[in-house]
Amino acid sequence: MDPSTDIACEPLRLNFPQDFLPERTLLSRLLRFAAEGGHGDKMRISDATGIPTGKSTGKVEPMIHYARGMGLIAAASERGVWRLRPTALGRLVASEDPFLGEALTQWACHLLLCRRDGQGEPPRGIADAWFTLFAQGAGRLGERFSRDAFAAALRERHGEASCLRSLSGLVPRAYLEPGCLGEIEVLRQAGSTRDEYERLPAPRSRALFPAYTLALFVGWDVLSTEQQLPLETLVADTRLLAVLHWRRTDAESWLDWMRGRGMIGLDQLTGKSMVLRLAATQTVLEGLYEELV
16 A cells, blocks of 8 residues: 555445445535544534434444545544544545545545455455445346345345345445435446346546546555556456456556556566556546546
8 A cells, every 4th residue: 555645445344334325515524524633523523514413323423434435534433532634535635626526536436435455355345335236246246236136245245234235225326316426327227126226337538537547556555566467467356347347448548548647557568468557656646636627
């Protein structure tokens, strides 16, 4: 991990959402609170941000965990008192897109929430319900899937945990609600019932390539210290093409874009594509919004 990015790599609890969706307005308020050096228990955070909470349940702590998984904040808790601060990514977002309204920002948040949490086997995700659907789901669920099939995939990984039925509905719903991540059109409803979905490929849009690149470099930091890796190994181990819902050929224009900006080198003289890392993750992060007009 490039320490300058300060993006947490510790996995979140399976049921960290507690039935609450990642509302961008609430994440924005939390990020602003963190940028101001905010700390306190969840009631104080609620008073300062307007994020609703109660003594036993509420949205403050789920939003903290979402923001951690999205790489926006670093968070520590002791005896119920939270200390929050923005990561390098969080500071950049707070400056360039404080309301998380840009598709670029939302894609970065989505991809980081779906990332792998390390080199362990079997692979797990920072937010494993997201990882199960988007990083592992192509083989297990296919392009079209039902809530029941997703719930069954979660049970295969986590047994009969009581939260799985709720998660099997909540994760897809986060990508159907415009106030959450619905605007990036990762999923759409399919079939004759509300509980059937279809995955959509990520746009091959130059404006979004910086978000894809950030996710690739963050994944590379976690998985290997090598500066050169086979392309197939890199995309397989990070699961990034799976999350983008791309075939290998879909990535050509993105790879050319990274190469043209001096972020990577590609060597195909050995009979297989080798990727040489030419930029630090912090450099990639600092250029996140450069493609926006």
